[in-house]
Amino acid sequence: MDTSAVSSARADELDARDPLRSFRDRFVGADDPSVAAYLDGNSLGRPTASLAGAYQRFVTEEWGGRLIRGWDESWFELPLTLGDRIGAATLGAAPGQTAIADSTTVSLYKLLRTALAARPDRHEIVIDRANFPTDRFVVQGVAAETGARIRWIEPTGTTGDADAGTALAGTEPTGVTVDDVRAVIGPDTAVVLLSQVGFRSGWLADVPAITALAHEHGALVLWDLCHSVGSVPIELDAWGVDLATGCTYKYLNGGPGSPSFLYVRQELIDGLRQPIQGWMGDGDPFAMAGDYVPATGIRRFLSGTPAITAMLGLREMVGLIEEAGIDAIRAKSVQLTSYAIALYDERLASLGVTLSSPREEARRGSHITIDHPSFKAITAALWSRGVIPDFRPPTGIRLGMSPLSTSFAEVETTIEVIRAALVGGGGRQ
Numbered sequence: 001m002d003t004s005a006v007s008s009a010r011a012d013e014l015d016a017r018d019p020l021r022s023f024r025d026r027f028v029g030a031d032d033p034s035v036a037a038y039l040d041g042n043s044l045g046r047p048t049a050s051l052a053g054a055y056q057r058f059v060t061e062e063w064g065g066r067l068i069r070g071w072d073e074s075w076f077e078l079p080l081t082l083g084d085r086i087g088a089a090t091l092g093a094a095p096g097q098t099a100i101a102d103s104t105t106v107s108l109y110k111l112l113r114t115a116l117a118a119r120p121d122r123h124e125i126v127i128d129r130a131n132f133p134t135d136r137f138v139v140q141g142v143a144a145e146t147g148a149r150i151r152w153i154e155p156t157g158t159t160g161d162a163d164a165g166t167a168l169a170g171t172e173p174t175g176v177t178v179d180d181v182r183a184v185i186g187p188d189t190a191v192v193l194l195s196q197v198g199f200r201s202g203w204l205a206d207v208p209a210i211t212a213l214a215h216e217h218g219a220l221v222l223w224d225l226c227h228s229v230g231s232v233p234i235e236l237d238a239w240g241v242d243l244a245t246g247c248t249y250k251y252l253n254g255g256p257g258s259p260s261f262l263y264v265r266q267e268l269i270d271g272l273r274q275p276i277q278g279w280m281g282d283g284d285p286f287a288m289a290g291d292y293v294p295a296t297g298i299r300r301f302l303s304g305t306p307a308i309t310a311m312l313g314l315r316e317m318v319g320l321i322e323e324a325g326i327d328a329i330r331a332k333s334v335q336l337t338s339y340a341i342a343l344y345d346e347r348l349a350s351l352g353v354t355l356s357s358p359r360e361e362a363r364r365g366s367h368i369t370i371d372h373p374s375f376k377a378i379t380a381a382l383w384s385r386g387v388i389p390d391f392r393p394p395t396g397i398r399l400g401m402s403p404l405s406t407s408f409a410e411v412e413t414t415i416e417v418i419r420a421a422l423v424g425g426g427g428r429q
């Protein structure tokens with residue numbers, strides 16, 4: 001019997017039974033015949049179908065019609081009002097603790113400096129070698145600037161730095177565990193900076209346990225939520241997280257370069273100072289006089305003029321997440337990644353492909369990575385045929401499943417095309 005026909009039927013059945021299937025039509029390009037499968041929504045989410053109309057209205061009515069009055073009428077507050085909506089829909093954050101600002105890189109810098117300033121008698125930053133490059137680079141820059149020391153974690157079961165978390169042969173791929181943090185944290189640790197979901201492995205860290213451990217040692221935590229927000233339930237308030245930031249162009253579909261969000265726990269906000277003092281974080285920005293006095297509340301974490309036009313995509317997507325609910329989104333995400341692993345077992349494992357992501361669903365975000373020496377060439381061949389995962393060096397194909405816009409059929413198509421390329425040498429042409 002032809003296994004691909006059997007599995008296509010399985011994909012069709014999974015799609016037919018998916019309670020969130022109707023959301024797929026609410027994204028641009030879901031019916032584009034030139035894209036057979038898009039599995040990179042974890043890097044750049046699709047635009048929502050309502051966005052073109054929202055931009056049109058923004059240009060003609062809000063910006064074109066209201067002109068400078070727009071700032072008083074809604075834009076000045078938008079970084080905070082939209083922040084509150086993200087907080088409620090995806091972060092488990094009560095109002096007043098989340099703001100939209102800058103890029104994730106800049107927000108990481110601001111929050112890291114803030115954390116070090118809040119622990120002036122401590123000099124260490126904890127981070128892992130498998131973390132995303134920008135996180136590591138910001139830490140290295142801040143360490144050079146402040147004299148802080150870096151305590152590197154080598155996540156268990158990975159080859160570490162150069163391969164950014166490639167699984168060691170014969171080991172179950174993992175990421176940063178509570179024990180990894182316990183091994184490096186100490187009385188001089190000011191802040192622990194980790195990603196909730198590893199950008200390569202998809203490892204889902206135990207945020208509440210690691211946060212509690214850091215607090216036992218008197219350190220602050222700064223969680224990077226880029227690869228989790230919008231796909232994994234997050235409870236920042238309940239977990240006692242101090243500081244967090246994340247991208248809005250991945251599972252929050254804000255569009256290329258849409259700004260980051262940042263979160264600061266309520267009881268800390270008014271005691272903290274961030275390093276990029278600008279007029280938009282001042283207590284009275286339009287007084288145009290006097291010295292900087294930080295605003296009360298989360299506004300003090302803003303610096304310059306907020307990127308209003310870049311928040312429109314995000315605003316549309318947050319509406320869809322509010323409608324679907326994060327628990328239903330997570331349920332579909334787990335089903336999608338489990339299905340991808342089942343197809344990997346069935347069709348790729350015997351072809352020398354390794355799985356570099358956790359099998360345990362509770363420890364997995366919404367993407368998986370598989371490795372094979374020919375994947376660089378194969379990815380290029382896939383892209384030219386409208387099958388779009390992404391390549392992560394040295395040998396990884398990353399399959400990102402964005403629960404509201406990815407179908408089971410897309411997962412099946414991608415695995416099947418990878419299998420055919422491996423068997424037929426299609427990647428080397």
Ligand SMILES: *Cc1c(COP(=O)(O)O)cnc(C)c1O
Nearest residue numbers: 103104105132134195199224226
């Ligand atoms: C995508 C990603 C970033 C990107 O930061 P930008 O400033 O938006 O370029 C940072 N950290 C992690 C963990 C990411 O996944």
